[in-house]
Amino acid sequence: xxxxxxxxxxxxxxxxxxxxxxxxxxxxxxxxxxxxxxxxxxxxxxxxxxxxxxxxxxxxxxxxxxxxxxxxxxxxxxxxxxxxxxxxxxxxxxxxxxxxxxxxxxxxxxxxxxxxxxxxxxxxxxxxxxxxxxxxxxxxxxxxxxxxxxxxxxxxxxxxxxxxxxxxxxxxxxxxxx
Numbered sequence: 001x002x003x004x005x006x007x008x009x010x011x012x013x014x015x016x017x018x019x020x021x022x023x024x025x026x027x028x029x030x031x032x033x034x035x036x037x038x039x040x041x042x043x044x045x046x047x048x049x050x051x052x053x054x055x056x057x058x059x060x061x062x063x064x065x066x067x068x069x070x071x072x073x074x075x076x077x078x079x080x081x082x083x084x085x086x087x088x089x090x091x092x093x094x095x096x097x098x099x100x101x102x103x104x105x106x107x108x109x110x111x112x113x114x115x116x117x118x119x120x121x122x123x124x125x126x127x128x129x130x131x132x133x134x135x136x137x138x139x140x141x142x143x144x145x146x147x148x149x150x151x152x153x154x155x156x157x158x159x160x161x162x163x164x165x166x167x168x169x170x171x172x173x174x175x176x177x178x
Contacts, residue, residue: 054148058082061145064152068159074166075099082146087138088113088166099137111138113169120165127158 043051065084069076075095077085089095090113093106102110111133118131118141130142143158
C-alpha cells in the first residue's frame with residue numbers, strides 16, 4: 001500500500017487529515033476513506049433487514065415513478081436497477097413502438113429536444129438528473145430513485161415539474177415502452 005501512495009499527491013488527500021486516525025492512508029480510495037468499513041458499521045448498527053427494506057422501497061419508488069410517467073407524456077426506457085431513463089418525443093412526431101424505429105433525422109430531433117430539456121433541468125436546479133447517449137440513440141434523461149426520503153408526494157412533484165418543462169417545449173403525449 002505504501003508504494004501506491006508514496007508520491008503523496010496533494011489532490012489525493014485532504015490537508016486537515018488526522019494522520020493517526022485517518023483510514024485514507026491505508027486505502028486505495030485515499031481521501032474517500034474506507035467505505036467498506038463504513039458499510040460494515042452500518043450493517044452492525046441497522047442490521048440486514050433495514051437494508052432489505054430500503055432496497056424494496058427503492059424498487060417501489062421506481063415502479064411509482066414509471067406509473068406516473070406512463071400516465072403522462074413521457075417515453076420510458078426499460079428500467080435497470082434504480083434508474084429510470086426517459087426520452088421526450090417532439091410534438092410533431094408520431095410515437096413509435098421503440099426508439100430504434102425512428103429515422104436518423106428523427107433521432108436528431110429527439111436528441112435536440114432532450115438536450116434542451118436536460119439543460120433546463122440543470123439551469124432550474126430543481127433536481128439532480130443524469131443524461132446519457134448510448135449506441136447512436138438520442139440523449140436520454142436518467143433519474144435515480146434510491147433516496148430514503150423519496151415519497152409519493154415528491155415523485156408527483158417531480159413528474160409535474162418534468163411535465164411542465166416538457167410542455168414548455170411543445171411536446172405531445174407519448175406511450176410507454178413498459
